Amino acid sequence: MRTGLNSWLYISESTLSFGETPSAIEAIVKVSRSRNATLDVTGALLFSGTRFVQFLEGPFDSISALQASIRNDARHRNVTTLSVRVLNERQFGGWALAFEGESAFVEKVLDKAMAHHQAGSRQGVDSLLTLLKRFS
Numbered sequence: 721m722r723t724g725l726n727s728w729l730y731i732s733e734s735t736l737s738f739g740e741t742p743s744a745i746e747a748i749v750k751v752s753r754s755r756n757a758t759l760d761v762t763g764a765l766l767f768s769g770t771r772f773v774q775f776l777e778g779p780f781d782s783i784s785a786l787q788a789s790i791r792n793d794a795r796h797r798n799v800t801t802l803s804v805r806v807l808n809e810r811q812f813g814g815w816a817l818a819f820e821g822e823s824a825f826v827e828k829v830l831d832k833a834m835a836h837h838q839a840g841s842r843q844g845v846d847s848l849l850t851l852l853k854r855f856s
């Protein structure tokens with residue numbers, strides 16, 4: 721649907737080396753803060769140490785533009801869409817970097833969500849949204 725509030729949830733694998741990660745995350749956060757505000761996009765980004773999980777919500781054109789940029793970004797690969805949905809209301813009040821750093825707990829939740837996704841189940845989606853809200 722081209723109108724309404726659209727959302728995108730994905731998981732990707734970081735291509736960043738341990739040393740370059742902090743400054744790369746800083747750069748992503750900086751561009752995201754201003755660009756997402758301009759695009760009327762809210763959401764959260766979480767980094768587990770090896771993977772990213774991100775939820776974005778906003779107007780259709782804004783989410784499409786961000787999808788194109790983010791899919792093309794060499795700082796990660798295997799961008800896997802877990803959910804694309806039209807929402808009734810926003811889930812996030814602003815845009816946040818939910819968490820930065822290594823986390824076995826986060827890795828576990830991501831593993832489970834990916835397993836659900838591969839099995840054709842949406843069950844992982846809610847657990848990821850809960851996780852993002854908890855850290856944001």
Ligand SMILES: Cc1cc2nc3c(=O)[nH]c(=O)nc-3n(C[C@H](O)[C@H](O)[C@H](O)COP(=O)(O)O)c2cc1C
Binds near residue numbers: 752755756788
């Ligand atoms: C994991 C990840 C998440 C990102 N999230 C956002 C985001 O929420 N908003 C944003 O504007 N750019 C985000 N970026 C950066 C974009 O990929 C892109 O570099 C930036 O928007 C500039 O767009 P452009 O390269 O098309 O000019 C993200 C990049 C990565 C690797």
